Amino acid sequence: MTNLAYLQEEIAGIPAFDAHTHLDIAHLCARGLHDILLYHMVISDLYSAGCPDGARLSEEPDENEALTRLERAIPYVKHIQNTSCFWMTRMILKDIYGWDEPITQANWMSLHELIKKQGATTTRARDIMKKANIVKSNTELWRGRDGSCDDFMTYSLEWCFFTRAQWGRFDSALLELEHGWKHDSPVPPLPVTTSDKDLQFAKKIGSVADVKAAMAHYISKIPYDKIITIASHFSTDVHLRPVNDELMEKAIRNRANATSEEQDIYASYVFEEFLKRFEERGIPLVLQFSMAAEPLPFETGSKMRSDTPFELAGVIAAHPNISFNFHVSNMAYNQVFCTMARELPNLSLNGYWWHNFFPSFIPRVLSERLDMVALNKQVGFFTDAYCMEWSYAKSMVIRRFTTEELAKRVDAGQFDRQTATYIASQLLGGTAAALFGVAL
Numbered sequence: 001m002t003n004l005a006y007l008q009e010e011i012a013g014i015p016a017f018d019a020h021t022h023l024d025i026a027h028l029c030a031r032g033l034h035d036i037l038l039y040h041m042v043i044s045d046l047y048s049a050g051c052p053d054g055a056r057l058s059e060e061p062d063e064n065e066a067l068t069r070l071e072r073a074i075p076y077v078k079h080i081q082n083t084s085c086f087w088m089t090r091m092i093l094k095d096i097y098g099w100d101e102p103i104t105q106a107n108w109m110s111l112h113e114l115i116k117k118q119g120a121t122t123t124r125a126r127d128i129m130k131k132a133n134i135v136k137s138n139t140e141l142w143r144g145r146d147g148s149c150d151d152f153m154t155y156s157l158e159w160c161f162f163t164r165a166q167w168g169r170f171d172s173a174l175l176e177l178e179h180g181w182k183h184d185s186p187v188p189p190l191p192v193t194t195s196d197k198d199l200q201f202a203k204k205i206g207s208v209a210d211v212k213a214a215m216a217h218y219i220s221k222i223p224y225d226k227i228i229t230i231a232s233h234f235s236t237d238v239h240l241r242p243v244n245d246e247l248m249e250k251a252i253r254n255r256a257n258a259t260s261e262e263q264d265i266y267a268s269y270v271f272e273e274f275l276k277r278f279e280e281r282g283i284p285l286v287l288q289f290s291m292a293a294e295p296l297p298f299e300t301g302s303k304m305r306s307d308t309p310f311e312l313a314g315v316i317a318a319h320p321n322i323s324f325n326f327h328v329s330n331m332a333y334n335q336v337f338c339t340m341a342r343e344l345p346n347l348s349l350n351g352y353w354w355h356n357f358f359p360s361f362i363p364r365v366l367s368e369r370l371d372m373v374a375l376n377k378q379v380g381f382f383t384d385a386y387c388m389e390w391s392y393a394k395s396m397v398i399r400r401f402t403t404e405e406l407a408k409r410v411d412a413g414q415f416d417r418q419t420a421t422y423i424a425s426q427l428l429g430g431t432a433a434a435l436f437g438v439a440l
Contacts, residue, residue: 003417004407010421011403017429017440018137018391019350020231020288020327020382025145025153028125030387033112034066036092037103038073039390041357042085044299049079054298067112074108084358088393095396096128096389122149125388132392135429135440138382141227142188154438156231156288159186160218162270165235166194167295170258173266174205180218181205192295207252208245211273219277224285228436229325230278231288236304240311243269275319286323286348286436292330293354302355304330309340316344325379325435327353331361338372348377348435353384357394362401370405370423376434380427402427 030036038046040056047054051073058065080086093099097118099111118124129137129152141155160180166172172194178201179190190198205211222230243265251258251265258266278287291308293300316324327350328337334356341347349369352362369378380402383394406420415423433440 002407003410003420004404006417007403007407007410007420007424010417011399011406011424011428012133014421014425014428015133015135015440016381016395016399017432017438018134018381018383018385018395019379019432019436020156020353020384021137021139021391022143022384022386023137023139023153023388023391024143024386025122025149026143027120028122028149028388029118029120029128030115030389031120032063032066032116033108034061034070035387036089036115036389037077038069039085039089039386040299041354042080042089043073045080045083045085046073046076047298049076051076056298070108070112074103074105077103084397088390088397091393091396092389096131096392120387125149126152128388128392132395134391134395136438137391138228138436138438140188140231141186141223154228154436155226156229157186157222157227158189158231159222161189161232162274163235163238163267163289164192164233165237165263165267165294166192167297169194170260170263171255171266172263173270174211174252174255175199175201177211177214177218177270178203178205180221181214184221186221186223192300205252206255208249211248211252211270215270215273215277219274219281224281224283227285228438229286229288231290233293234289234291234308234312234326235294236292236308237263237294238267239264239305239307240271240315241265241268243272271315275315275322279319279321282321284323284437286325288325288327288350290353291326291328292333300329300354302330304328304333309333309336313340313344316340316347320346322346323348323435325350327351327382329353329355331356331364334365334368335372338368341373341377348379348431349373350379351382352398353382357384357397359397359401362398363405366402366405366427370409375423375426376431378427379432379435381429381432399428 038057136152138154140158144155160176162173162176181203182201248269251262292302292304294303323346325348341349381398383391385391410420429440
């Protein structure tokens with residue numbers, strides 16, 4: 001038996017922990033063809049091919065919205081046959097629904113009804129997880145709903161994104177803090193493209209004292225016992241810098257005329273205030289950040305300033321008691337973050353996210369990290385899925401390229417089959433379980 005064949009069999013049997021998803025307990029599986037074909041990564045493919053719709057579907061699309069969007073998308077499916085996102089779409093339809101035909105104007109409604117008929121039930125979700133050999137999945141806290149799936153779901157808090165820039169706004173850090181100040185318990189985060197209707201806050205930040213009061217409120221309302229990470233985004237458009245009270249006070253007074261200069265001041269000050277308050281709590285939760293996906297009109301593009309990683313390195317080094325975990329959506333900066341992970345004991349790296357989740361990038365990310373980063377500092381599996389079918393497809397892709405990369409190294413004599421199998425077990429679940437305190 002070849003090393004590849006041996007590892008295919010061994011790695012297929014390793015139980016995985018899906019460390020970052022957006023699965024919703026209310027509908028864990030696809031509610032129709034729209035949840036599969038109009039997953040946001042496929043929407044980008046279709047939009048680029050000429051489909052008139054570039055926006056995501058509503059969280060709870062009614063049948064009219066689903067059918068209208070599908071009808072407008074179907075003519076463009078023929079143009080995306082080459083993409084890896086559509087490869088995964090076909091994988092879902094064949095492996096889970098037994099559908100192995102092209103999607104056409106004549107048959108798409110039948111396919112939609114076939115998927116609807118199966119039902120988005122918890123029982124089906126468990127069946128798909130078993131097929132993918134995923135034993136636990138992690139999602140946003142609010143998507144856990146009534147807690148009925150807590151036996152196989154864990155949760156991250158996504159509430160206030162203090163270091164995320166918004167398109168055309170320069171006071172985002174203050175808006176995010178006001179979003180936290182408004183509520184006495186966690187709520188979903190503000191949209192990545194925020195409209196004025198999302199920003200109706202009774203309490204507005206007008207001073208440094210307000211910042212401190214709002215942050216104290218936010219920190220006190222985090223349900224630390226219900227989550228394994230606090231997840232957020234770090235925008236490369238934010239330039240981190242030391243900011244004192246006097247400079248922050250002055251910047252707040254200029255909020256109505258804020259520019260990118262004030263944006264950097266607000267974000268730097270609020271982020272540091274959060275880290276200080278969080279560190280004082282002494283709770284061993286991981287702070288998880290996505291990076292290098294910056295807003296475009298509908299979704300994002302891969303973008304990173306050359307100074308951003310080392311601005312972050314200064315912050316990470318200044319808070320050695322906080323565990324930081326990053327998933328980076330820019331291949332060019334994977335090596336940079338590998339070097340940082342080698343020198344910052346409290347920094348770990350996470351999977352293949354968004355603009356890196358493609359067959360041309362996954363092996364490269366994995367290869368660099370295997371060469372450079374200790375195994376207990378790299379999480380090699382998460383899907384970012386919104387329904388269990390997409391968890392399945394992405395898990396198949398990750399297992400395939402993990403197996404192939406490890407087999408090459410066994411062929412080269414770098415380590416033996418048993419070591420390769422152990423490495424895979426850590427990448428697929430062991431490291432994440434240890435970092436996030438999850439029993440598998």
